[in-house]
Amino acid sequence: MNEPHHHSSLDIAVGGEQGMDLPARGQAGKRARIAVIVVGVLLAAGAARTIVSNVMNAHHLADVTKQNAQQYVSVVLPKAAGADGRIVLPGTLRGYVEAPIYSRASGYVLKWYADIGAHVQQGQLLAEIDTPEIDQELAQAQAQRDQSASTLSLAKTSFERAQQLRQRDAVSQQELDDRQGAYNQDVANLAAADANVRRLQQTKSFQRIVAPITGVITQRNVDIGDLVNSGNGGAGHALFAIAQSDPLRLYLDVPQSDAPHVALGQHVSVTQQEMPGVTFDGTVTHTSQAIDVATRTLQVEITLPNHDGKLLPGAYVQAALQTDSHGRLTVPGNALLFRAEGPRLAVVDADGKIRLKPVEIAQDLGQTLEIGRGIEPTDRVVLNPSDSIADGDSVVVVAPHAGGASGASGASGTSGANDSAKRSTT
Incomplete structure (x- = not known):
């Protein structure tokens, strides 16, 4: 009888507690739904902002790319x-005559007499070369010449005697012909010996190095005791170099388009950068009369007086030619x-x-x-x-x-x- 009563009281208590939690649970659920909605709105706003930002960046990038591509x-x-219808061309002055001087005799430099910058006359002695080998060869050649002359004298006497004996029929015609042949051969041998002596004498004369032209010594490449070889074999450079500096030569390469306007006797104004305001007058003296296939230019030679020596061979100058460039x-x-x-x-x-x-x-x-x-x-x-x-x-x-x-x-x-x-x- 007592147990049912206790169960009823407990049920009533529990039911009372559940009745009291229903309003609280409703409030909690409502707050949760509000929180979910707020979070969704924030997420949507962030996504929208990201999309708008990406679109704006894409447009900006496209504009920048387009601008950079320009x-x-x-x-x-x-x-x-x-x-003024002139054409200005560069060129290099050259001596009217430029002569590199090599030795025609092998030997050692005994002495030199002219240095760079010296004005020399044609035939002036520039240097002497000691040639002991040529001296010995010349002495030997002269001895051989004397030997040939002695042999010729004997052959001549024998031939003349044979001619006299042949008139008396004391010798045969064959013997006379043999002696005449020996005589003729000795005449030729003497002529060869004389030629060899003259050759060596001429070679020995080359031990004196003389100026072939009148001009200025521009190079001296030897000193006392230097070994020089005949010609330029083994030397690699000339002993001396001489340039004739009055007048001077100037070579220009005129373009094909202006070549028809170049004529012999035409005056050319020449200037040098180191002498501002000074103009030299030259004259066209030669042309190649042909266009160079590689450069399509006409080579022109200009003669330039240089009485005062202001212009130097090898100097870089500019020449103005009168042309039709209008x-x-x-x-x-x-x-x-x-x-x-x-x-x-x-x-x-x-x-x-x-x-x-x-x-x-x-x-x-x-x-x-x-x-x-x-x-x-x-x-x-x-x-x-x-x-x-x-x-x-x-x-x-x-x-x-x-x-x-x-x-x-x-x-x-x-x-x-x-x-x-x-x-x-x-």
């Missing part, structure tokens, strides 16, 4: 060639493109497109090129074009230069333009 070039306008244009040398089809110049048209124009180079002036035909005065020529530049490429022109800008300024302008473009995209 080619920035510096251009220059062609400059008219010299209005209408030609010049561009910097660093604007030229070498392609398999021939030389090209990259020109920017009005639409900002590259046009590769074939050109004809009339003259290479070093830092500049004189163009015969292929471009116009209004063409914008690209400086320092890249090897990859192609016909039709779009470019951006920056820092245009005045006509005839130098290659250095063009290069710096292009570099500065590219650097500023890179800075603007970063």
Whole structure:
């Protein structure tokens, strides 16, 4: 009777506790749902922000890539060639006659009499060579000559006696012919001995080194006691070198395009950098009358008076020839493109497109090129074009230069333009 009563009280207690937890559980579930919603919203916001950021970065990267892909070039306008119609060419002065002197006798240098810079006359003694071997050979040759002369004298006497005996029929004709043959042979032997003596005498005379022309000693390559060989065998250099410095010769290589304007007797203005303001007058005396196949140039010889000796053989000079260069244009040398089809110049048209124009180079002036035909005065020529530049490429022109800008300024302008473009995209 008591146990059922206790069970009922416990059930009532438990049921009371469960009734009290229901509202708390409802509040906890509601808070959990709110937390889940907040987290979802935050995640969605983060994802949206990431997507927007990626899209913006993609657009920015595309803009930067497009901007970096653009080619920035510096251009220059062609400059008219010299209005005076002159062509200036470099050259090297040479002596009118230049003579390297070698020894014709082998021996040792006994003494020399002229040093570099000395003015010598034709036939003047320059050096003496001791030739003991030639002296002995000459003595031997003279002894052999005397021997041949003695043999000839005996043969002549024998032949004359045989002729007398033959008249009396005391000797046969055969014996007379034998003696005549011996006599003729001895005559030839004496002639050969005389020739050998004269040869050695002439060789011995070469122990005296004399000046073949009147001029200035420009080189002395021997000293007392030096061993010299006959000719230039084994020596490797001349004993002396003499140059005739008045007048001087100047050789120029005139481009084929200007060759028709060169004539004999034409006056040429010659200048030297070390003597500013001084001009020397030369005359065209010879031309090769042919165009060199390798260089496409005409060789011209100019004779230049040098009475006062101001100009020195071997000096580097520039000569101005009067030609017809009107209408030609010049561009910097660093604007030229070498392609398999021939030389090209990259020109920017009005639409900002590259046009590769074939050109004809009339003259290479070093830092500049004189163009015969292929471009116009209004063409914008690209400086320092890249090897990859192609016909039709779009470019951006920056820092245009005045006509005839130098290659250095063009290069710096292009570099500065590219650097500023890179800075603007970063």
